[in-house]
Amino acid sequence: MKKKFYNVLALVVIAATLSSCATVFGGQVSACQKTKPAAGQPARSVRGVALVADILLFWPGAVVDFATGAIYRPCGK
Incomplete structure (x- = not known):
């Protein structure tokens, strides 16, 4: 029983670290x-595809993306 708990915990940790789509695939x-x-000033616009992917795959990934700022679109020049 204890081994199964650790396996599930490891799976959740791996999913949490790899699921924030904008952080992983959004670039610098x-x-x-x-x-x-x-x-x-106007609010920053959000990357819609990354937000939907975060919500569908693993919603704590959206928290990571908002915390790092990767969910927002890059500013135009």
């Missing part, structure tokens, strides 16, 4: 993705 996070917009 730019400085504008990491910073919050100032008061009066």
Whole structure:
């Protein structure tokens, strides 16, 4: 019973670390993705495909993507 618990725990940890789609596949996070917009500035847009993939595959991955800022689209030049 204890071995099965550890196997399930290891599977959950691996899924959590590999499931944040925008962090893994989104490329390098730019400085504008990491910073919050100032008061009066428009909100940052979210990568819709990465958000849907995070929710469908493993929803804690969305938390990781929002925490790192990778879920937001890169700023235009």
